[in-house]
Amino acid sequence: MQFSKFGNRLSKDSGILQLMDDLGNAVNTAADEELYMLGGGNPSHIPEVLDILQEELLHVVQDRKDFTNLVGDYDGPQGNEAFISSLCEMFQSEYGWAIDESNVAITNGSQSSFGLIFNLLAGDFKQEGNKKILLPLVPEYIGYGDVSLSDAPLFSAVKPLIEIDDAGFYKYSVNFDELTIGNNIGAVCVSRPTNPTGNVITDEEVQKLSALTKEASVPMIIDGAYGLPFPNIVFTEATPFWDEHVILCLSLSKIGLPGVRTGIVIAQPELIEKLTGANAVFSLAPGSLGPKMMTRLVQNRRLLDISNNLIQPYYQEKVKIAVNAVQQSMADLPVYIHQPEGAIFLWLWFKDLPIDSDELYKRLKAQNVLVIAGQHFFPGIEDENWAHQYECIRVSFTAEEHTLRTGIDKIGNVVRAAFAQR
């Protein structure tokens, strides 16, 4: 079978495909085989949250009219109107954002949002050649790497500043001295918290980026899939942010609904119109399940209550266990943990690791430990010799404690063996 250029770009080796394949295989692994699933981005199953979500969905499915509307009618291509209205009301009254229904679109998940937004704002332009998405801080999300519909590289990135403390932690921050938004930049994008590192760019960094993008008249995309205002998996001080030039992307996945595939985009009406058109052309309409089961929880603000009082504390506890496990089992190794300020991952840097992170991934997979190799999280970095990008892995801490501790022990053993072989 012959494939187009588009088809040939969809390689079997894409980072995101490897990740999702592992995840699918993990979910479907035979029960007798112990798997240490510290890979993918599947959130934990938090019983108290699932109680509420199950109750909401039952409420919809038991009512014949609601059920019929859930499964039996297409939503419009912008997404479910009642859900969009409830979100607008919440954003207005809770955060004072000046938005209305023309500022919000629903997609089939955050990944779809980014695929569309990046290709709308960057890639092939009629007059001006190619434009890129500028990532002010890498590592950045693995899923960004493969979405381009054009041949030219989609991303431009700036190496971060790295600050190491005495306790074995370090933190990336934006190197504003190196950051320039040229004419070839279509938008600036940052995930907050950052997937994979758990970094949360500070309010000050947000303000600076906002001022720079506003001045350059390019949109500032904030990927808030793990962040603000919901699901609020943030362990540090940080303020929800939106402004007229901001494209804020949210998701229901990390509330506990990854199988439901609901993304939310808050942006300027002209972008929302394009997303609406893209939804119509590429999927007629986004799915109804997420909107229908969550509208009431937005209206009565339980969504925020769940985020702040169930989800945030749950992962805050989890991250302590994960950090403790790394410190206990890898005390003899040159490991630095990125400050875990948010999201559901530890980002481990093994300084001077003698093998690259892809090889480490493979050796761990052979032991039934799934993590994500760090080297796929540096889109837009052109300096191939920058050793740091090959020395990191992403470790999800969503698993239950035994799996998490045993998995981390095994990572320590494999890394130790790699250093010993050198």
Add this chain to the structure above:
Amino acid sequence: MQFSKFGNRLSKDSGILQLMDDLGNAVNTAADEELYMLGGGNPSHIPEVLDILQEELLHVVQDRKDFTNLVGDYDGPQGNEAFISSLCEMFQSEYGWAIDESNVAITNGSQSSFGLIFNLLAGDFKQEGNKKILLPLVPEYIGYGDVSLSDAPLFSAVKPLIEIDDAGFYKYSVNFDELTIGNNIGAVCVSRPTNPTGNVITDEEVQKLSALTKEASVPMIIDGAYGLPFPNIVFTEATPFWDEHVILCLSLSKIGLPGVRTGIVIAQPELIEKLTGANAVFSLAPGSLGPKMMTRLVQNRRLLDISNNLIQPYYQEKVKIAVNAVQQSMADLPVYIHQPEGAIFLWLWFKDLPIDSDELYKRLKAQNVLVIAGQHFFPGIEDENWAHQYECIRVSFTAEEHTLRTGIDKIGNVVRAAFAQR
């Protein structure tokens, strides 16, 4: 805001966006305003079918483990494994198709299937320039018109043969004399039943197309969203068809689940791998709802039972009402009805209509009657002077009888006025 070429192609005037916008507006129209919704492709709400679907979804949602699996886990990017396995078993045992799990992928609805497949098999090729999708029979589905990711036209089409009978019906058939599959053709595609016309290409036409495509070594895409083996909205003799070079696209929408967004593709493993990669890159994984609520109905074959004994008879009855309404209210007009052999639409041809179908659409919309203008259903036809393509409309017959009859009366009045003005 500046948009890429991809962005600029997503115009507000795309036929499919107009259609989906009307549909969304219709669903959300104030209750005091009577709307004659004979537009979009929303299937009817068939009570007996909804009973079964509601029971199945309740069964999933009431069970905590099933519920958690439904909402709380990503499926793999190829789609839910249990659902895929159940489909394979059914296709093997019921139709003798030589397929296994490597031949099936799930998407976020048929529209997504087509967006991906067309761009994989046509568009921009490295060595050979541009390739096209050949439509052996137009009118063809409106949603095909806008999915192209490249600048060049995506479709090539052949004008159909038109045979009119004495009873005011007519039928399109493939003009095999004009059909050549050149080197610039990446695939051949036909919907069966055809959306918008209700045409069902005969088993003989299928065999001929199959032989031609096999000989030319290009895939033959069959869009079975309304067809075989399910939901079987077919009112004539026709056999389900699959072969090694066939890409059969099915959907759960016309079973009664349009809001659920589940598409099914049965094809060669190398295409399934590409779709899996595209799912991962553009949406991580397809939604879980359709697969989870339908797996049991595939296993126990109630899906086929529902299709053959509830859905098919329901629409068979509906189409009689619709034809009768047209014959009664338009007896004085030069109207020809395409033989309604399947799907949920009447395709009306007003011979020598003095206005084009877009203008007719607008005049009808002003009277709260929504239909679809026919001229968007001729992708790939280069002869702009072919009057026939401006003289047709698509009328859905899914509405309840009063709405349907009154709506058709109103269409008659508007068309009558247009002829009178000439």
